[in-house]
Amino acid sequence: MSREFLLPDLGEGLTEAEIVAWLVAPGDTIVIDQAVVEVESAKSVVELPSPYGGVVASLFGEPGQIIHAGQVLLTVTDPAGSDAPATAPTAAPAATPTAVAASEGSGAVLIGYGTTESTRPPRRVAAGRFGGASAASVPVAAPTDAAQTTEPVRSEPARSEPVRSEPARSEPAASTSTGSASTGTLDPARRSPVVSPIVRRLARDNGFDASTLIGSGQNDLVLRSDVEEYIRGRTVSATSTPTSAPTPTSAPVPASTTPATRNDGSAAIRIPISGLRKVVSARLTTSRQEIPEATIWLDVDATALFAARDQLLQATGERFSVTALIARFVLSGLRQFPELNSSVDTASQEILQHSVVNLGIAAQTSRGLMVPVIHDAHAMSTRQLRDSLAELVARSADGTFAPSALTGGTFTLNNFGSLGVDGSAAIINHPEAAILGIGRMIERPWVVNHELAVRTVVELSMVFDHRVCDGGTAAGFLTYVARCIENPVSLLADL
Structure with missing residues (x-):
């Protein structure tokens, strides 16, 4: 049967x-x-x-x-x-x-x-x-360390899994039927990790298997740039290889100038918008079209925040990331300014002010931009919040989140500082009403008590839906979070 x-x-x-x-x-x-x-x-x-x-x-x-x-x-x-x-x-x-x-x-x-x-x-x-x-x-999907971490000041420690030793990229390939590129040669016997389906499809559409390349990512992960570089290298190799002399009866063949055979490496590559990229594109487009957003930003002295983190370590013997502490301040700020923990029902023309805070954490994973959610974050202690963030960071390596972990967010925290930038006018994660961005934390000259000093400074960027609140509410929330960063003890008054 x-x-x-x-x-x-x-x-x-x-x-x-x-x-x-x-x-x-x-x-x-x-x-x-x-x-x-x-x-x-x-x-x-x-x-x-x-x-x-x-x-x-x-x-x-x-x-x-x-x-x-x-x-x-x-x-x-x-x-x-x-x-x-x-x-x-x-x-x-x-x-x-x-x-x-x-x-x-x-x-x-x-x-x-x-x-x-x-x-x-x-x-x-x-x-x-x-x-x-x-x-x-049949590629093997393997986890990588290419995800964005949520620690503003330092990257996550390297994983303990062993890294496979590969020959240097500059060495000539032993034997291949399809040529080689600067990222490696095609080897049917090898299996490099390939996580992204877009990368697999791009290679398949061009007649080879991405997992047979030597990737440039962590643990030989094959990235889209590796596949594109191999395609360009193969095109250049095909056009520059001398052909055999024509027979007496053959006529000269003019050089082709089509994009597929140009030797300047400028041939266009078509990449389908599908899977996660399709969903992200649709959501961001809806956000831009529907939400009248406004952006405000503020430079904040975070020196005392790092001192508070070190004091926590000494007092408890436990490490707390700076992101976890800022998330704590954000949750307290949303209690003071609940308008920002809302969404707009366009059908009924109503503002839905949520009774719980489901905190989204924007993460750049190997599958693309994802926003996993910490549900009921408002009811968590700082220790529970830290542990939930650490779990999201671990899962961000390969982007394997359960569907329930990617839905229900009411407010998003975006740590783009780990990407090395100071600020960004982020796009609101529809249908939420606001997103707070954390820039990189670096030492800068700062005036303290009328004197110039070197301080650790971070830029906060706040994007909000102007239908939900006016600038005064958004500014009040942003300055509240900034005050907590500059003086973490001030949070005790609101606990």
Whole structure:
């Protein structure tokens, strides 16, 4: 008997996902709740567990292919009937994937989220749907350290995992059928980590597998710039390689000037807007079109903040990041100015002032810009807030957040100082009403008690929805946070 595993409803209005990698191959024996495929929706990358146990008969779809909810992912047969040929997928059954999973004894409340772990074997990436040459089309998604950290003054410590040793990039390649670029050569035997589906698709559209390149990112992570550089290098190599002499009967061929063969490296590259980039683009566009925003900024002396952090370390033996302390000040400020913890219902022309603070933390991950949310941050102690921030930083390395962690935000904190800039007129994370940006913290000349001194200064940038409040409210909130940074003890009056 053959049973079909359908792509389930991914929630949050998502109806499609991209296959990242198959974790099984036809002929493999699997158990209930075993992860069989890794897919990427517009929210996150998840591994889907099978609601059935048995022998994998067929896989439907290749890495990089878009599939829709209700579409067949794979078919599973009983072990006794594994010798029978796999049949084509039939029409989707009336039962939902969740109901089917429950009837078969699966521990999945919703397939892909909250499954049991007891029967799940170690993660393994299959060689490919058809084996052989197609094995190169299955990249392994590996975590990296390319995410933006939330510590303004120093980067996160390096991870402890070992780094694979690779030959120097300047050495000539041993042998390759497609040429080489400055970022490395194509080696079908290697598997470099490739996290971004855009990078995988760009390489696939140009006829090679991105995971066979030597990436320039952390732990050989293949970046989009690596793929683009290899494509340019291959184009230049193809146009500059001398051809064999023409036969007496052949006519001279004029040099081609099409963008695909120009030797100046200026050929255009088309990159599809899909997945997370598509969602981010739509949300930012909506924010710009709908929200009448205004921006204010303020330079703040943060010297006392660093002193307070050091005192906390001495008193408790625990480290508190500067970002965690500023987040504490922001939560206190939102209690003083609740108008900024709001959203606008354009349909009813009403301002919704939220009773809880779900603090979003803008993070530059390997998948792109994401805003994971600390829910009920207003009810947390400073220690709990610090721990929640540290967890978000760890997950930002590969951008694997649960869908629930990316929704429900009411106010966003953006630490663009870790990118090395002082300020930014950020775009509000729609449908929120405000976003606070933290610039880099550097030593600058500062006047203290009518004398020039060297102080640690940070620029705060505040962008707010002018429909929700006027400039006086936004300025009051910004100066409140600034006062807490300049004199952290002043927060005690509001606790």
